[in-house]
Amino acid sequence: MGKDIISLILLKEGEEGIIHSVSGGLGLIGRLASMGITSGMRVKVLRNIGGPLIVTTNGTRIAIGRGQANKIVIRRLTAGRGKAEPV
Numbered sequence: 001m002g003k004d005i006i007s008l009i010l011l012k013e014g015e016e017g018i019i020h021s022v023s024g025g026l027g028l029i030g031r032l033a034s035m036g037i038t039s040g041m042r043v044k045v046l047r048n049i050g051g052p053l054i055v056t057t058n059g060t061r062i063a064i065g066r067g068q069a070n071k072i073v074i075r076r077l078t079a080g081r082g083k084a085e086p087v
Helices: 026-034 066-072
Strands: 005-006 017-020 044-046 054-058 060-064 072-076
Touching: 017 026, 060 066, 066 072
Parallel strands: none
Antiparallel strands: 005 072, 017 044, 017 072, 044 054, 054 060
């Protein structure tokens, strides 16, 4: 994997990515698809500090277990933007 193709679990809060693929069985792929987690979808991590990841896609917040998030491969969009913008 390139440095911008990583597991969803590695994104920090506020970072975004495009889902590249899901490595799992048909049950996992179907469950994630029913929540809008499919290849080509843009996701943003809202929380990644232990416990499930909270992401948003298409305006919907979704909690994804860490094991499942580890199987979602994304292309990072926010890499290299430097420091966070001031609030």
